[in-house]
Amino acid sequence: MFFVLSKIRKKQITLEDANEEFMIYCTNKDLTRKTLMQYESTLKLFFKYLLEEYNITELVKVQEKHIKEYLNFTVERGKYSFVLSEESANINKPQNRTDFGKRVSNGTLNNYLRNIKVYFNFCYQENYININPVARIRQLKTTRRPKEDITDDDFKKLIRSIDTTTLHGHRDYVFIHILMDTGMRVGECLSLKEKDVLNERRAIFISSDICKGRKDRYVFYSPTMQKILNRWIDYKDRYLNTDLLFPTNKGTKMEITNMEKNVKKYVLLSGLNSNINCHHFRNQFGKRALMSGMNIYQLSQILGYASVKVTENCYADLGVEDIRKSYQLHSPLENMTNK
Numbered sequence: 001m002f003f004v005l006s007k008i009r010k011k012q013i014t015l016e017d018a019n020e021e022f023m024i025y026c027t028n029k030d031l032t033r034k035t036l037m038q039y040e041s042t043l044k045l046f047f048k049y050l051l052e053e054y055n056i057t058e059l060v061k062v063q064e065k066h067i068k069e070y071l072n073f074t075v076e077r078g079k080y081s082f083v084l085s086e087e088s089a090n091i092n093k094p095q096n097r098t099d100f101g102k103r104v105s106n107g108t109l110n111n112y113l114r115n116i117k118v119y120f121n122f123c124y125q126e127n128y129i130n131i132n133p134v135a136r137i138r139q140l141k142t143t144r145r146p147k148e149d150i151t152d153d154d155f156k157k158l159i160r161s162i163d164t165t166t167l168h169g170h171r172d173y174v175f176i177h178i179l180m181d182t183g184m185r186v187g188e189c190l191s192l193k194e195k196d197v198l199n200e201r202r203a204i205f206i207s208s209d210i211c212k213g214r215k216d217r218y219v220f221y222s223p224t225m226q227k228i229l230n231r232w233i234d235y236k237d238r239y240l241n242t243d244l245l246f247p248t249n250k251g252t253k254m255e256i257t258n259m260e261k262n263v264k265k266y267v268l269l270s271g272l273n274s275n276i277n278c279h280h281f282r283n284q285f286g287k288r289a290l291m292s293g294m295n296i297y298q299l300s301q302i303l304g305y306a307s308v309k310v311t312e313n314c315y316a317d318l319g320v321e322d323i324r325k326s327y328q329l330h331s332p333l334e335n336m337t338n339k
Contacts, residue, residue, distance in 0.1 A: 013128055015047045018059050022122050032214060042115040046070055059123060064133045067116060074112065075104055106140040113139065147283045148273045155180065161269040167239060168249055172262050174232040175246050176281065182219040183285035183303050185212060186278045190254050192245040194233060202226055206304070217304050286311075 019040070026036055049070050050056040056066070117134040124132040150158075159176060163169040179189060182204065191210035198205060202221050208214045221229070233245075242251035248258075260278050267276045282303070289299050300311040 013059050014057050015043075015050070015059050015062070016057075018123050018128055019043055019047075019119070021126070021128075022119050025122060030214065032212065034212075038111075039115050039118065042112050043119055046112075046116060049073065060129055062120075062133050064136060067113075067133060067137060071109055071113065074109065106142045110139045110142065113137065147280055148275055150180075150272075150276065150280055150284050154270075154272050154276075157270040158266055158272060161266045167236070168262075170232060170235060171246055172259070172266070174228055175259065176263065176266075177225060177228055178221065179278065179281035180285060181221050181225045183282050183289070184219055185282060185304070186256050186259060188212075188304075190246055190256060190259060193243045194245055195243065197229065197233075197245065199226065199230070211304055215304070217301065219302055 022043075023036065023040060026039060046067075047057075050062065050066060053069075053073075054061075054066065056062060113134075117137070120129070120132055120134045123129050124135075159173055162173045162176075164173050175189065178184065179186070184204070184206070188206050188210050192204065192206075196205045196207070202223070202225075203218045204221065206217050206219065208216050211217060236242075236247070240247060240249075240251045244251070244253060246254055246259075248254050263278050264274075268274060286299060286303060289302075290296070296308055296311055300308045303311065305311045
C-alpha cells in the first residue's frame with residue numbers, strides 16, 4: 001500500500017514543487033547567493049519554455065529531447081530575448097544591452113545545462129523520477145579563446161586616461177591598480193572594508209562571506225601598491241564616512257556593473273582593445289605570476305580557485321611569446337654564466 005501511494009506522489013509532483021525542495025537542499029549546502037540565483041533563474045526560464053511549448057508542468061513528463069530542444073531554442077532566440085515575464089523585462093530592460101539577441105556561446109549553454117543537470121540529478125536521487133532525462137546529455141565542446149594581453153604600455157595608457165582629481169576617478173585609478181597587483185575578483189574587491197587591509201603585512205583578507213569559493217583567503221600587494229592604497233584611504237576618509245574601501249560618491253557600495261562601465265569607458269578613452277574588461281586584470285595577474293616563477297599551487301591559493309586543475313585550465317593558453325619570455329628567466333646556461 002505504501003508503495004502505491006509513493007508512486008502516486010511521484011506522478012503528481014510538479015516542476016515547481018521539486019524546485020522548492022531543490023532550493024532548500026542547495027541552501028542547506030551553504031551555496032553562495034549568486035549560485036542559488038543562477039540555479040533558480042535558469043530553471044524558471046526552462047519551466048516557462050516547457051509550459052509554453054509542451055504544456056508540461058509535471059516533473060515526470062520531462063524527457064531528454066525537451067532539454068536538448070530548449071538548448072537549441074536558446075541559441076535561435078539569442079541572448080536575453082527569452083524572459084520570465086513582461087514585468088522582469090520592464091525592470092531589467094534586456095533590449096538595451098549591447099549584446100541583446102546575439103548568439104549564445106557554448107560556454108553559456110554549458111552553464112545552463114549544468115544547472116538543469118544538477119536539478120534533475122537531485123530529483124533522481126530523491127526518487128521523484130525513475131528515469132533521469134539528463135543522464136545521457138553531455139556538455140558541448142568549447143574553444144577557449146586567449147584573452148587580450150595588457151602590456152606595460154597599455155596599462156600606463158589606461159591609468160593616464162583617468163581623471164584622478166575627482167573622488168570617483170581617484171577611486172577607479174586605485175581599483176584598477178589593485179586588481180592588477182592582487183588578482184582579486186571585481187565583486188570581492190568592491191566588497192572590501194578598510195579593516196580587511198592589513199597594511200603592516202601588505203595583505204588583504206578576503207572573508208568567506210564575499211569569496212566565490214566560500215573560503216577565507218589572503219591576497220598580497222606590493223610596496224608600490226601600498227603607497228597608492230594608503231593615499232587613497234586618507235583621501236577617501238576626508239570626504240566620506242564609510243568603512244567600504246571602494247564606495248560610491250555617496251558612501252554606498254559600488255555595483256559591479258557600474259565599475260565595469262567605468263573601466264570600459266577608460267579602455268575606450270585610452271584607445272585599447274575594446275574587448276578588455278575588468279576580468280582581464282585578474283587574468284594578467286595570473287599570467288604574469290606564472291611567468292615570473294610562481295608555482296601553480298601558490299597561484300591557485302591566491303586566486304581562490306577550487307582546485308589546481310581549475311587554475312591549469314584557466315592558464316592553458318599561454319602563447320609562444322609568453323613561453324619565450326619565461327625561458328629567458330630560466331635558461332640553465334644563462335643562469336650558470338651569470339653566477
